[in-house]
Amino acid sequence: MKKVEAIIKPFKLDEVKESLSAVGSSGLTVSEVKGFGRQKGHTELYRGAEYVVDFLPKVKLEIIVSDDNVAQVVETIEKAAKTGRIGDGKIFVLPVDEVVRIRTGERGDEAL
């Protein structure tokens, strides 16, 4: 099992979610996050005082998938989240040791 973690542009969330549903992905967790990479921050202006804001708002997706589905999920997110402009985000794939469905006690792939 793998965890696919993707940092994407917030306005791309719906598109990514729909594409993932279309390929049969069964669930995901999202959170609003802030951070920076190559994309520069922006300037804010309050009563004439300028502030440079480094951290930009992004959305983080977390999906746990079986080893067979990793390639498809990553590809789906990559396609749906892409604008071609700087700041589109990144996808990380991490190993997952165990999954437990709390309600039934199922373990491993059964619990996905």
Next chain:
Amino acid sequence: MKRTSPMTAHVARAVYAAILTPLAVLASHTAAWAQDSPAIDTGDTAWILTSTALVIMMTAPGLALFYGGLVRRNNVLSVLMQCIMCMATVSIVWVVIGYTLAFGPGNALIGDLSMIGLAGVGVEPGEGETIPPLLFMMFQGTFAIITPALIVGAFAERMKFSAFLIFTVLWSILIYSPLCHWVWGGGWLGERGALDFAGGTVVHISSGVSALAAALLIGKRIGYGQEPLPPHNLPFTVAGAGLLWVGWFGFNAGSALGANGSASIAFVTTNTAAAAATLTWVFVEWATRGKPTVLGAASGAVAGLVAITPAAGFVSPMSAIAIGAGGGLLCFFGIRLKEMLGADDALDVVGIHGVGGTWGALATGVFADAAYGGTDGLLYGNPGQLWIQVEGVLATMVFCFIGAIVLLKLTDMLVGLRVTDEGEIQGLDLTEHSERAYGSID
């Protein structure tokens, strides 16, 4: 405009405030003798009841939201608390002792204690009056409430709540009441003919100058000038500015003390000046800083409302455009003043109320037109009025600055002005009130 209407205002103002020229006072006495017996005018009374409620609304939620949005998220409750506690504290101070010190006969500098605890303040109008004296007292009380609440913006995000309370009570009794007496209560500034329709000196210069004293004495916030200290919720601030704009009709048009022509003039000049200042601030900001901001629009509106306050019932609507535009322009640059003065005036009380109030008081001496109810100003052939206005501004500044320094020093000796560095970093909501505005995860 009905010709008789401003006269009704004269009658009331002459008796209550004694700020008119000898000629107008004479006219009001004549009018008073013509009446068989003073009686309550239900129209006047209904409007002043309404105005009183409108001005109360300016402090909370109006000013509370305006200021609450401008601080960081861990200080929003402390500012809301200070505004609502100004309402509670000064309401009591005013009925017990503030009103008599402001409006008791007394001398040229301060009222006496003849109306302590509202002794003798009843519902039957005196000669030439059309509203119950008790209502006049409450209307004036709403001005006493909002004025110290304006100062809150200067020491926001770092003052101890106990210090705020002590300072507010002392300031209300020892600075607001005497100053109010000078201008409206039969004191020396009113006698000299200083024009202040609704509180340019009494409310705005006094709070602006005291705010400067407070910001200088309490010191800068941790991180000021090194890291951003941006507003946390501009929708609050815009909602607050909107409530202030609406409430200001009670403040200014209510200061006519009747439902009459003078109130209508003040209503129109107030709205017109607010609009002109909003446009000015936004376009100047757009031209010099590259973007028109929402905070700029809200700040411009308040700057215009401040500027027109002393002039509201004394100038034409076209003059109100000039006064509003001047207020927007001067306050836009006025908020830079704090950097030159080395004062962390956190929410720009000095730049908006001090600068806008000073401009408004002087502009009243320039644009006043006797046809609207006061005396003529510089543009109408009476340069002497401008000089009287200058005297009023300078006297108010000196009195309030020195007075505020003394009271702040006294407060500092009693409880200390400032929270600990640790408390300031954690935010006043938790350190002073053990509460959070926005849940436990920031």
